[in-house]
Amino acid sequence: MMYADEAVFRRTAAGQREMLIQSAPLSPHARRFLAVVNGHTALRPLLDLGFGSEPMRQHIEQLVERGLIALCTEDDLVSVFPSSRF
DSSP, X not given: OOXXXXXXXXXXXXXXXXXXXXXXXXXXXXXXHHHHOOXXXXXXXXXTTTOTTOOOHHHHHHHHHTTSEEEOXXXXXXXXXXXXXX
């Protein structure tokens, strides 16, 4: 699956727990991406934080498949930025 640069991800409850417990076997890049996901910053600025030339697609898909992050819906974004209308 390919995500647009404007896609916004949020940590799920399982992702929040993983940040505390660190029990899942994640690659360092996947764990770092999980740490920077915040539910309001778009994908491109997150990737620009210094993941280098590492292809992040597989790491992001792994986090989604494991239920640790999820793509934000319009409702998620409106609850974070209530004055914004899409």
